[in-house]
Amino acid sequence: MPPAMDFIYKSMQANRTDRDLEFWMRSMRTAKGAPLADENKTAELDAGVSSRIILTRDPENIKAILTGQFSDYGKGESFHRDWREFLGDSIFVTDGEQWSASRHLIRPMFVRDRLVDTEIFEKHVQHLIPLLAGENGNKVVDVTSLFFRYTLDAATNYLLGDGTDSLQNPETEFAEAFRYVQRRQAQFFRLGVFKFMLSRTEFRRQLKVMDDFIKPYIDRVIAMSPAELDQKHSKSDTFLHALARFTKDRRILRDQLVAVLLAGRDTTAATLSFCLFELARNPEITAKLREEIASRLGVGASAQKPSYADLKEMKYLNAVLNESMRLYPVVPFNVRFSLKDTTLPRGGGPDGLSPVAVKAGSRIVYSTMIMQRSPENYDPPSAPNYFDPAQWKPERWVSGWQPKPWQFIPFNGGPRICIGQQFAMIEMGYTVVRILQAFESVRAVPEIGKSVVEDPRLRFEVTLTPASELNCVFVRDGEGAEHEKVVVS
Numbered sequence: 001m002p003p004a005m006d007f008i009y010k011s012m013q014a015n016r017t018d019r020d021l022e023f024w025m026r027s028m029r030t031a032k033g034a035p036l037a038d039e040n041k042t043a044e045l046d047a048g049v050s051s052r053i054i055l056t057r058d059p060e061n062i063k064a065i066l067t068g069q070f071s072d073y074g075k076g077e078s079f080h081r082d083w084r085e086f087l088g089d090s091i092f093v094t095d096g097e098q099w100s101a102s103r104h105l106i107r108p109m110f111v112r113d114r115l116v117d118t119e120i121f122e123k124h125v126q127h128l129i130p131l132l133a134g135e136n137g138n139k140v141v142d143v144t145s146l147f148f149r150y151t152l153d154a155a156t157n158y159l160l161g162d163g164t165d166s167l168q169n170p171e172t173e174f175a176e177a178f179r180y181v182q183r184r185q186a187q188f189f190r191l192g193v194f195k196f197m198l199s200r201t202e203f204r205r206q207l208k209v210m211d212d213f214i215k216p217y218i219d220r221v222i223a224m225s226p227a228e229l230d231q232k233h234s235k236s237d238t239f240l241h242a243l244a245r246f247t248k249d250r251r252i253l254r255d256q257l258v259a260v261l262l263a264g265r266d267t268t269a270a271t272l273s274f275c276l277f278e279l280a281r282n283p284e285i286t287a288k289l290r291e292e293i294a295s296r297l298g299v300g301a302s303a304q305k306p307s308y309a310d311l312k313e314m315k316y317l318n319a320v321l322n323e324s325m326r327l328y329p330v331v332p333f334n335v336r337f338s339l340k341d342t343t344l345p346r347g348g349g350p351d352g353l354s355p356v357a358v359k360a361g362s363r364i365v366y367s368t369m370i371m372q373r374s375p376e377n378y379d380p381p382s383a384p385n386y387f388d389p390a391q392w393k394p395e396r397w398v399s400g401w402q403p404k405p406w407q408f409i410p411f412n413g414g415p416r417i418c419i420g421q422q423f424a425m426i427e428m429g430y431t432v433v434r435i436l437q438a439f440e441s442v443r444a445v446p447e448i449g450k451s452v453v454e455d456p457r458l459r460f461e462v463t464l465t466p467a468s469e470l471n472c473v474f475v476r477d478g479e480g481a482e483h484e485k486v487v488v489s
């Protein structure tokens with residue numbers, strides 16, 4: 001098999017068996033790197049394709065790509081072309097002027113004044129909580145599908161005004177179409193130059209289902225006069241209204257909506273899923289977090305809702321969220337193309353510490369996940385307050401440890417840093433607090449057919465998602481004794 005086909009085949013196979021992380025770590029170890037370096041932090045992949053592919057987990061290189069040499073690297077025209085049917089010319093897939101105009105257009109929707117309003121999260125978390133308690137006498141719930149429905153409802157509510165309400169109606173056609181399109185897009189991307197081998201018929205049909213769902217909302221804002229749109233500057237103002245004040249171009253409205261939905265929905269859903277599962281298998285950490293919540297806001301029926309300031313100031317809550325994003329960064333791998341002949345600061349020379357020349361059109365694959373899990377970026381085991389980087393340990397964040405600059409970047413960094421970072425932190429913090437105010441504890445339960453709770457298996461699609469069931473039992477105050485009787489069917 002030619003090397004390119006062989007590499008793509010192996011990467012597809014790793015993906016099918018949820019072993020992407022192992023595959024990419026092995027690819028990095030066995031790729032061509034500096035001859036005297038103990039272990040490659042930056043290496044050249046021989047995938048047998050004409051353009052060069054460099055893999056890196058070196059924070060210095062990642063920093064250069066994302067900030068110091070920002071204008072030398074971008075998403076690139078081929079990425080834009082590959083994603084165009086799905087995301088058009090939106091913020092996610094463009095560079096330069098086009099990207100900057102999108103960022104400018106979207107920014108007003110993420111200012112602090114908007115983020116302090118947590119009513120949308122409250123509305124949907126109140127639909128979520130009864131479902132976490134289990135249904136039809138079965139107390140075991142797989143949290144992932146519930147969080148994906150929850151964040152879809154919250155995001156569509158925020159963007160469009162009405163939500164999909166998929167927690168109440170799980171068979172939402174839009175949700176299914178959106179999931180299919182993302183999965184297929186990830187397959188096209190993985191196949192690279194061989195993507196023509198996959199049919200686009202179903203992809204296009206599902207894209208149409210998505211677009212048909214969004215169209216009436218766009219029709220409505222397009223029909224509004226500027227005066228009506230201005231009057232909308234109120235509580236019922238949505239992302240779409242704000243966009244429509246700047247443009248009535250149907251295609252721009254559609255593309256930016258879909259891009260923000262893609263960026264904002266799965267990311268928070270997956271982080272919440274990993275976070276709640278880790279809380280469920282670490283009861284002492286859940287108890288400590290619940291203590292912080294209880295002392296600041298109370299728990300049970302008389303508990304106060306958390307404000308923006310509460311969520312910012314709760315140290316242990318933020319430690320739990322940051323630790324979840326350290327171990328499970330939902331954008332685990334990312335790619336940039338060199339837009340001109342340029343360099344990377346490290347990876348060259350016999351010890352890998354000299355710059356490397358990078359020709360225009362090269363592809364740099366950088367991995368936040370491998371970097372954030374690499375022992376070399378942490379104190380050695382002999383250090384006081386040592387916490388194993390491979391383990392989920394929120395305590396590290398409250399023990400005096402801080403990540404070094406550019407060694408913890410779940411939201412990326414530089415001019416293209418996630419624009420929804422604050423929105424995400426508020427949404428996730430609000431959700432965790434309300435859940436732990438409603439439930440006394442959470443317990444992890446093995447997957448069906450297994451006898452012990454295992455580490456979550458990881459699936460890499462457009463973003464990182466759990467590939468295994470994340471089964472939990474949520475216990476209300478006073479139910480503790482009863483939940484001991486829960487058996488997995």
Ligand code: HEM
Nearest residue numbers: 091263264267268271331410411412416418419420423424
């Ligand atoms: C745990 C939650 C989240 C994580 C870890 C995350 C992470 C990221 C990362 C790594 C990027 C950079 C992608 C790249 O440049 O290739 C990004 C970009 C972006 N994110 Fe987030 N994100 C999260 C939630 C959100 C939310 C809730 C929203 C919106 C509601 C959002 C909107 C965006 C947008 C619009 C971009 C594109 C920014 C640009 O290219 O200038 N994200 N995010």
